[in-house]
Each structure stands twice: as structure tokens, then as C-alpha cells.
Amino acid sequence: MPWRRIGTAVMDVLIGDGCAACGMPGPPLCDACAGGMPEVGPRGCARCGHPWATPRPSCPQCIAGIAHARQALRYDPPVPEVVRALKDSRRRLLAHPLAGLMAQHLDPPPRGAVLVPIPLAPQRHADRGFNQAALLADALGRTWGTPVSDCLERAPGAGTQRGSRATARHAQVQGAFMAPGEVPLDAVLVDDVVTTGATLTAAARALRRAGCARVGAVSLARVVLAGGRTRVG
Ligand SMILES: [Zn+2]
Numbered sequence: 001m002p003w004r005r006i007g008t009a010v011m012d013v014l015i016g017d018g019c020a021a022c023g024m025p026g027p028p029l030c031d032a033c034a035g036g037m038p039e040v041g042p043r044g045c046a047r048c049g050h051p052w053a054t055p056r057p058s059c060p061q062c063i064a065g066i067a068h069a070r071q072a073l074r075y076d077p078p079v080p081e082v083v084r085a086l087k088d089s090r091r092r093l094l095a096h097p098l099a100g101l102m103a104q105h106l107d108p109p110p111r112g113a114v115l116v117p118i119p120l121a122p123q124r125h126a127d128r129g130f131n132q133a134a135l136l137a138d139a140l141g142r143t144w145g146t147p148v149s150d151c152l153e154r155a156p157g158a159g160t161q162r163g164s165r166a167t168a169r170h171a172q173v174q175g176a177f178m179a180p181g182e183v184p185l186d187a188v189l190v191d192d193v194v195t196t197g198a199t200l201t202a203a204a205r206a207l208r209r210a211g212c213a214r215v216g217a218v219s220l221a222r223v224v225l226a227g228g229r230t231r232v233g
């Protein structure tokens with residue numbers, strides 16, 4: 001490794017990487033970037049928070065099995081980069097300002113609800129050393145005064161079957177979770193990004209099987225498709 005790169009690596013450890021969005025030296029997310037993150041927009045759908053132009057009780061984008069879902073940010077730049085940085089162990093302090101953004105944009109869950117982070121597959125957890133959803137849940141739990149439970153686990157071997165097709169995401173994550181111990185009656189799943197909602201649906205199914213009566217979800221960001229289809233009320 002050239003000396004210059006060694007020097008850069010040492011400096012990274014000493015001073016951190018600065019803002020995950022703009023690279024400015026200092027905290028993991030600078031005030032300007034934190035204040036300029038793309039918001040989901042008006043909460044058109046009462047059930048899933050999808051930004052339709054006109055309010056409605058539910059919509060085609062609702063997530064199966066999730067009674068109430070909210071997301072703080074739209075998964076548009078620089079959010080993808082910030083989420084990637086959150087999965088980097090050197091930048092795990094990012095969880096605090098990101099949970100702060102969630103608390104700023106989302107209402108706290110009702111009393112009695114318990115936050116349940118979406119677990120990582122064991123191998124991925126071992127490789128990364130931490131679960132970014134659990135970091136968000138812990139920080140949110142402290143801010144909201146809401147308890148956090150690790151009652152959800154990945155089912156052994158789930159999603160690793162030979163021949164499983166990448167296109168069948170719903171089928172792939174179906175049965176991916178289990179809740180072998182006690183589960184809260186009112187659970188609120190915590191995850192970083194909602195794409196199709198298939199992961200949340202599978203997690204909710206495992207919780208309900210174990211006796212949970214109501215499953216909601218809060219996420220840092222949501223993929224909102226561009227174009228009129230998702231914006232026209
Ligand atoms: Zn910045």
C-alpha cells in the first residue's frame with residue numbers, strides 16, 4: 001500500500017470520514033445535509049404514508065400485513081449514499097442523526113407499542129458486526145421512550161435455497177423470519193429502507209403467528225417510483 005494511502009487510512013480513523021452526504025469534515029451528517037434530505041412528502045395514504053396528492057384511507061402501494069407504516073425520507077440522492085454509509089462500521093454513529101430525522105418526521109408509536117428491528121441474516125450480521133436497523137431502533141427507542149425488542153430472528157437457511165429466483169422477492173423472503181420467544185401485542189417494525197415491502201410483510205407474518213395482534217412499521221426511507229403513476233391522486 002502506498003504511503004499516501006496509509007496516511008489517508010490513518011486520518012480516517014483519527015478524524016472520521018465527515019458528513020456521509022457531502023464529505024465535509026466534522027460530524028457524520030452535517031446540519032445542512034440533515035436539513036436538506038428529500039422528504040416523502042404529503043402523507044396521502046393514511047395506512048402506508050405513500051405521498052399521493054389527495055388523502056385516502058388505503059392505496060395500491062400499501063404493505064400487506066402492515067396496519068400502519070411511515071417513512072421519514074424519500075430514497076432519492078443523497079439518501080442511498082447515506083444508507084450505504086450507515087452499513088459501514090466506521091460510520092455507525094450515523095444512526096444517531098438518522099434516528100433523529102425519523103423522530104423529527106414521524107409521530108411516536110402509541111403507548112404500549114414495542115419497536116422491533118428487522119434482523120439481518122446471521123452471516124451478514126457476522127460480516128458487518130452490527131445490524132443497522134437495530135442501531136436505528138435503539139436510538140429511536142431512547143428518543144421516544146419506547147421499548148425495543150429483539151424478538152424477531154431470521155429463520156435458518158431462509159433465502160439461501162439453491163435455485164431460488166432473484167425476481168421472486170416475495171417468495172424469497174416468505175418464511176424468512178421467526179419469533180421463537182415472547183412477542184409484543186403491538187409491534188412496530190424498524191428498518192432502514194422500504195422497497196417492495198416484502199421484507200416487512202414476511203416479518204409481520206412471523207410476529208402475528210407468534211401472537212402479535214397489530215404490526216406497524218417505521219423506516220428511514222422509502223423508494224417512491226418516479227412518474228405520474230405514484231404522484232397522481
Ligand atoms: Zn453534509
Ligand SMILES: [Zn+2]
Nearest residue numbers: 045048059062
Ligand atoms: Zn397505502
